[in-house]
Amino acid sequence: MIVQRLREIQNRYGFLPDKELKKLAEESGVPLYRIEEVSSYFPAFVLERTNPAKIVLRVCRDAICHHRGAAHLLDNRYGLPVVAQQLVQQTGQTICVEGVSCLGRCDRAPAVWVEQRPMPADEHAWVYCQRDQPFLEGVLRRLACGEPPPPPDTDAGYLPHTNANRGYCQPVVGPDDPPPLEAAGWSLDIYGRQKWPRDYRAVRRFTDYLKNLGRPLLPPPRELTGKELDNYIQKWHPMLVELKTANLLGMGGAGAQTYQKWLDVWRATSGDADERLEVSEKYIICNGDESEPGTFKDRELLLRMPHLVVEGVILAGLMTGATAGYIFIRHEYHEQIQAVREEIRRAEGLGACGDNIFDTKRNFSVEVFESPGGYICGEQSALIEAMEDRRGQPRNRPPELTTNGFRDKPTVVNNVETLAWAPAIVLFGGDKYEKGGWHAPTPATAKLGGRRLFSVSGDVARPGVYEVPIGLPLRELLTDPRYCGGIINGPLRAVATSGPSGGLLPAKLPIDPKFDERKRAEAVAKIADRAPTDAAFMEWFLQARVPLGANELDVLELPLDLVFFRNMNSVFRLPVEPMLGAAIIVYAGNVDVLDHAVNFTEFFRNESCGKCVPCRIGSQKLVQIGTDLLQRRDAGQAHMGTEAERLANDVRDLYRTLQLTSICGLGYVAPIPLATALTYFPEDLRPKPAGKGSLES
Ligand code: SF4
Ligand code: FES
Numbered sequence: 253m254i255v256q257r258l259r260e261i262q263n264r265y266g267f268l269p270d271k272e273l274k275k276l277a278e279e280s281g282v283p284l285y286r287i288e289e290v291s292s293y294f295p296a297f298v299l300e301r302t303n304p305a306k307i308v309l310r311v312c313r314d315a316i317c318h319h320r321g322a323a324h325l326l327d328n329r330y331g332l333p334v335v336a337q338q339l340v341q342q343t344g345q346t347i348c349v350e351g352v353s354c355l356g357r358c359d360r361a362p363a364v365w366v367e368q369r370p371m372p373a374d375e376h377a378w379v380y381c382q383r384d385q386p387f388l389e390g391v392l393r394r395l396a397c398g399e400p401p402p403p404p405d406t407d408a409g410y411l412p413h414t415n416a417n418r419g420y421c422q423p424v425v426g427p428d429d430p431p432p433l434e435a436a437g438w439s440l441d442i443y444g445r446q447k448w449p450r451d452y453r454a455v456r457r458f459t460d461y462l463k464n465l466g467r468p469l470l471p472p473p474r475e476l477t478g479k480e481l482d483n484y485i486q487k488w489h490p491m492l493v494e495l496k497t498a499n500l501l502g503m504g505g506a507g508a509q510t511y512q513k514w515l516d517v518w519r520a521t522s523g524d525a526d527e528r529l530e531v532s533e534k535y536i537i538c539n540g541d542e543s544e545p546g547t548f549k550d551r552e553l554l555l556r557m558p559h560l561v562v563e564g565v566i567l568a569g570l571m572t573g574a575t576a577g578y579i580f581i582r583h584e585y586h587e588q589i590q591a592v593r594e595e596i597r598r599a600e601g602l603g604a605c606g607d608n609i610f611d612t613k614r615n616f617s618v619e620v621f622e623s624p625g626g627y628i629c630g631e632q633s634a635l636i637e638a639m640e641d642r643r644g645q646p647r648n649r650p651p652e653l654t655t656n657g658f659r660d661k662p663t664v665v666n667n668v669e670t671l672a673w674a675p676a677i678v679l680f681g682g683d684k685y686e687k688g689g690w691h692a693p694t695p696a697t698a699k700l701g702g703r704r705l706f707s708v709s710g711d712v713a714r715p716g717v718y719e720v721p722i723g724l725p726l727r728e729l730l731t732d733p734r735y736c737g738g739i740i741n742g743p744l745r746a747v748a749t750s751g752p753s754g755g756l757l758p759a760k761l762p763i764d765p766k767f768d769e770r771k772r773a774e775a776v777a778k779i780a781d782r783a784p785t786d787a788a789f790m791e792w793f794l795q796a797r798v799p800l801g802a803n804e805l806d807v808l809e810l811p812l813d814l815v816f817f818r819n820m821n822s823v824f825r826l827p828v829e830p831m832l833g834a835a836i837i838v839y840a841g842n843v844d845v846l847d848h849a850v851n852f853t854e855f856f857r858n859e860s861c862g863k864c865v866p867c868r869i870g871s872q873k874l875v876q877i878g879t880d881l882l883q884r885r886d887a888g889q890a891h892m893g894t895e896a897e898r899l900a901n902d903v904r905d906l907y908r909t910l911q912l913t914s915i916c917g918l919g920y921v922a923p924i925p926l927a928t929a930l931t932y933f934p935e936d937l938r939p940k941p942a943g944k945g946s947l948e949s
Pocket of ligand 2: 316318356362363545546
């Protein structure tokens with residue numbers, strides 16, 4: 253694989269020397285232009301012709317790090333670039349200080365990445381979290397003088413806040429922290445909770461089933477549909493049915509039905525055979541490329557519970573008849589990559605993966621693929637493009653990945669957490685998972701199924717990773733001592749419920765007060781046509797939380813349920829579609845929402861892959877609009893009347909255009925931060941009162 257060879261060269265030299273690229277072209281028989289195509293695209297690769305600096309310090313400039321002062325660290329007048337410049341003159345070393353996209357340590361912002369080219373043997377880039385400018389200046393000075401830098405802030409050495417007190421890690425207990433709480437621990441962590449050895453017993457359960465079956469587990473005949481198909485699956489593949497019972501939705505953002513993906517791949521022929529085969533060339537890919545600012549839950553799973561992830565990949569492979577699995581991990585997660593590689597070796601030693609798994613004569617290999625970088629590689633088809641040695645740009649679909657995925661073969665792509673739930677569901681049944689959801693106090697029908705993890709960051713007492721029942725009100729997650737323990741730095745001003753993708757919601761979401769009983773009933777009836785349980789929950793929510801004639805909705809009352817968020821739009825007809833992802837970012841006090849919305853927009857502009865013209869140009873246009881708004885406001889010029897309306901219209905036009913023309917989700921969501929800021933926080937457009945200084949708390 254070219255990408256992995258480029259990674260080796262980059263690790264050896266710290267950049268990609270031209271002569272090594274030519275050598276790689278000769279050795280691999282791949283034309284040089286193809287190697288250039290890949291090496292010039294991914295952020296992890298540095299070309300010789302760019303004159304790479306010997307010492308590089310990168311400050312995360314996104315969401316929480318921006319909130320915690322990253323812009324000051326990067327300021328050319330008094331930030332780290334000034335010190336770097338002085339050191340260049342004093343020592344003759346080449347030093348570069350620059351911004352970088354989210355490093356996945358948002359609970360410890362600001363995060364900083366430091367590299368030396370080449371890195372000393374057995375060292376990886378150093379990551380520093382929550383460090384002030386004098387400390388970081390010291391890091392630069394030491395490196396410039398040829399001394400080793402201070403020990404980095406490793407992920408393994410940090411105990412994140414979490415509700416899994418009896419599980420893999422304990423909460424930090426400092427002088428200001430509450431004492432450890434009694435908590436049930438994560439349901440996902442089956443081995444920790446049951447005190448079982450990590451022996452791949454879910455895989456063993458499935459392989460025992462295969463051995464007892466007495467015939468190959470053939471996928472259903474193509475002509476079977478509806479009830480007949482259900483009966484076939486029920487009879488021959490009961491553990492797949494458990495996934496359906498669990499109603500496990502993808503945890504990566506899109507929320508696709510995991511059961512359906514696995515079924516589609518199980519049923520798909522790999523193209524090299526017309527007949528049904530128990531095993532054929534199909535792939536399982538675990539997407540561990542979480543790069544959206546505010547998202548870091550997979551970081552913890554990959555580091556502390558790699559056995560669950562590896563076991564989930566093996567189960568997916570065996571249950572769909574696939575031949576190989578890959579765990580795609582962002583390159584900034586070096587410790588996680590090591591942990592997963594070690595776990596794969598351990599699983600091979602136990603006979604749980606590799607050849608002849610638990611004496612079934614079934615083979616399934618698993619390996620790690622280290623991402624060459626870029627947020628867009630988290631998009632599942634872009635991820636596959638990167639694995640196939642092309643630029644990581646999303647594909648036009650159809651064909652779908654379940655028929656034409658990796659190497660054009662049927663492929664399951666699932667998020668890390670989605671796969672990590674599979675062992676619990678296979679061992680305890682989908683029913684148990686489904687019953688784990690949040691239950692509204694009344695009536696009995698108003699309940700939701702399942703559990704999931706959220707990464708919470710920003711202005712809360714205990715930013716961290718929490719497993720919660722699906723549907724838990726946002727208020728409980730943010731304020732309950734079992735979870736984040738309260739909003740700090742003032743009252744809630746804005747919350748991002750899906751990282752930057754969902755924009756910023758105000759504490760009170762304006763709704764139409766003329767939303768009478770008849771309209772409510774119609775909206776609920778529409779949901780009931782598709783999903784009666786979801787409709788029952790919405791009905792309960794309206795009765796219990798939204799009095800008739802109310803003109804606002806308390807955002808803290810929103811249930812953390814992806815399906816509820818999807819239904820919200822049709823019920824409340826909000827101007828911007830709300831979204832729920834794995835990242836919750838909280839902003840309190842007198843925080844400048846417009847400034848943060850522009851920061852979110854810059855993230856999407858920086859990470860757009862450039863394939864679609866409207867996204868490439870539109871995302872830059874959005875940044876221009878936002879920056880212009882900020883500059884004029886800060887210069888004391890009000891955006892009033894027609895001009896404010898014109899800019900809001902421009903954003904709305906771009907929103908519609910990008911929704912219609914973008915190939916992937918990044919284009920759909922790029923205008924949302926600015927659209928929500930202009931819609932819900934018009935006061936942030938007004939000039940600041942004289943003498944008040946920054947709006948930022
Ligand atoms: S929408 Fe943007 S990020 Fe997505 S494929 Fe198009 S250009 Fe690339
Ligand atoms: S590490 Fe800075 S926003 Fe995630």
